Amino acid sequence: MTDWSGYLTLILQGALVTAQLTVMGCALALVAAFVAGLGRLAPFAPLRWLATVYIEFFRGTSIFVQLFWVYFVLPFAGITLSPLMAGVLALGLNVGAYGAEVVRGAILSVPKDQYEATIALNLTRLQRMRHVILPQAVPLMLPTFGNNAIELLKATAVVSLISLSDMTFQAQVVRAQTGNTLVPFLAILILYFAMASLISYAVRLLERRMTRGLDGVR
Amino acid sequence: MVPASTKGAGVSDPIIRIQQLEKSFGPLRVLDGLSFDVQPGEKLALIGPSGSGKTTILRMLMTLETISGGRIEVCGEPLYHMQRGGREVPADEAHLHHMRRHIGMVFQHFNLFPHKSVLDNITLAPMLTKGEPRAKAEAHAMELLDMVGLAEKARAMPSQLSGGQKQRVAIARALALKPRIMLFDEVTSALDPELVEEVLLVMKRLAAETDMTMLLVTHEMGFAHEFADRVLFFDKGRIIEQGPPEQIFTHPTHERTQTFLRKIIAAGHRV
Numbered sequence: 115m116t117d118w119s120g121y122l123t124l125i126l127q128g129a130l131v132t133a134q135l136t137v138m139g140c141a142l143a144l145v146a147a148f149v150a151g152l153g154r155l156a157p158f159a160p161l162r163w164l165a166t167v168y169i170e171f172f173r174g175t176s177i178f179v180q181l182f183w184v185y186f187v188l189p190f191a192g193i194t195l196s197p198l199m200a201g202v203l204a205l206g207l208n209v210g211a212y213g214a215e216v217v218r219g220a221i222l223s224v225p226k227d228q229y230e231a232t233i234a235l236n237l238t239r240l241q242r243m244r245h246v247i248l249p250q251a252v253p254l255m256l257p258t259f260g261n262n263a264i265e266l267l268k269a270t271a272v273v274s275l276i277s278l279s280d281m282t283f284q285a286q287v288v289r290a291q292t293g294n295t296l297v298p299f300l301a302i303l304i305l306y307f308a309m310a311s312l313i314s315y316a317v318r319l320l321e322r323r324m325t326r327g328l329d330g331v332r
Numbered sequence: 333m334v335p336a337s338t339k340g341a342g343v344s345d346p347i348i349r350i351q352q353l354e355k356s357f358g359p360l361r362v363l364d365g366l367s368f369d370v371q372p373g374e375k376l377a378l379i380g381p382s383g384s385g386k387t388t389i390l391r392m393l394m395t396l397e398t399i400s401g402g403r404i405e406v407c408g409e410p411l412y413h414m415q416r417g418g419r420e421v422p423a424d425e426a427h428l429h430h431m432r433r434h435i436g437m438v439f440q441h442f443n444l445f446p447h448k449s450v451l452d453n454i455t456l457a458p459m460l461t462k463g464e465p466r467a468k469a470e471a472h473a474m475e476l477l478d479m480v481g482l483a484e485k486a487r488a489m490p491s492q493l494s495g496g497q498k499q500r501v502a503i504a505r506a507l508a509l510k511p512r513i514m515l516f517d518e519v520t521s522a523l524d525p526e527l528v529e530e531v532l533l534v535m536k537r538l539a540a541e542t543d544m545t546m547l548l549v550t551h552e553m554g555f556a557h558e559f560a561d562r563v564l565f566f567d568k569g570r571i572i573e574q575g576p577p578e579q580i581f582t583h584p585t586h587e588r589t590q591t592f593l594r595k596i597i598a599a600g601h602r603v
């Protein structure tokens with residue numbers, strides 16, 4: 115009989131790494147999505163170009179290649195990151211590029227009427243965004259953001275390629291050491307699903323809160 | 333031939349001066365050298381067939397469109413131009429912001445902010461643009477809501493209001509910034525017929541009680557007659573005829589004005 119408690123602890127340690135990567139990656143992705151999404155709509159052309167280049171580049175190359183660059187190539191430029199930081203950076207920037215299009219789309223879908231009312235009320239560009247446009251656009255972003263966060267969670271497994279001991283990595287260690295395939299892989303199957311469900315639930319909760327009082331509008 | 337304002341004593345500098353104004357949408361030329369002045373306190377009705385450019389004129393005054401040529405002056409300052417280094421250059425966002433404080437607008441479709449309560453819709457701009465403290469902004473907002481007869485709706489969300497109520501809130505919201513000029517673009521034409529009267533009533537009271545300059549685009553000829561000091565009849569971006577309402581509505585001299593008024597009456601609008 116194998117003593118499973120030690121091995122399961124190993125997998126749970128991996129789950130912690132996966133959770134860390136997901137939370138920090140999502141935080142970075144959120145920031146990147148707003149910066150680039152708003153950048154795409156900026157009144158200054160250079161900002162728009164910069165945002166477009168970022169979005170197209172990160173959507174047009176694979177997460178594997180991005181991770182290798184961040185971890186193996188950046189050190190040649192004098193930037194050495196821990197595996198965790200490299201993972202967060204690659205995941206955050208990658209998913210942020212998709213999020214940027216969500217931000218842009220949601221902002222553009224706020225009716226032009228609303229924008230014109232803010233001009234007639236003499237709000238500044240920033241005030242328009244902050245008080246009128248974004249409060250109406252963010253609820254529209256949430257469902258897709260939820261999907262993006264789950265995509266990010268699932269993509270965290272790539273970090274095992276730079277020797278970070280996430281959940282998938284630990285499951286393989288356990289499998290190699292015990293010779294048992296079913297238990298470790300069933301464990302991570304359940305854990306991934308639980309984490310994804312948690313994200314879905316949190317996003318739905320947030321959505322309900324933010325659209326309160328808005329019923330009958332859309 | 334600008335009649336003296338009802339309120340002002342004698343001739344004063346115009347509060348709005350439109351000179352050789354041009355506006356094109358792509359190949360479509362909507363305004364082609366339009367000029368007219370508006371005196372401080374004057375109540376102006378802009379009438380004319382659909383597509384004649386009335387909305388475009390108001391939108392240009394509210395800086396919602398760019399100009400293709402010509403010049404607009406508001407309160408003695410150019411709207412779309414500014415001085416820089418002794419030369420006149422196109423206005424930047426800061427100049428437009430500076431000029432917009434003179435002007436407020438009420439839209440055909442109200443354009444209330446759906447995520448804000450009635451009270452917050454009204455206090456938002458005074459708090460942000462004038463830095464008014466919330467208590468002061470809310471007190472003023474309540475006065476305005478009282479004036480439009482909606483004090484009890486202060487905490488309601490826009491989605492809970494009828495069209496007529498929404499439009500009265502929109503009027504209060506525009507007034508909260510105390511603009512010298514108010515623009516009304518067909519503010520009753522999106523309303524069910526039975527809700528038109530309550531909005532017109534508010535506007536009549538406003539016209540009687542303030543010395544604000546008001547420009548009104550409307551198909552309500554009866555209301556224009558009562559409201560306006562001067563009526564401008566537009567067709568294809570030009571002023572065909574203008575004068576006091578009695579003259580335009582009872583003795584229009586131009587054939588196109590007569591045809592237009594006949595059609596409006598036939599369509600069931602009161603004159």
Ligand SMILES: Nc1ncnc2c1ncn2[C@@H]1O[C@H](COP(=O)(O)OP(=O)(O)O)[C@@H](O)[C@H]1O
Nearest residue numbers: 357360362380381382383384385386387388389
């Ligand atoms: N954003 C726009 N793009 C293209 N054409 C426009 C736009 N706005 C108005 N127009 C055109 O300009 C003309 C004048 O429109 P408008 O000022 O709305 O007339 P009115 O308010 O008198 O009915 C119309 O032919 C209309 O189709």
Ligand SMILES: [Mg+2]
Nearest residue numbers: 386387388518
């Ligand atoms: Mg119009």
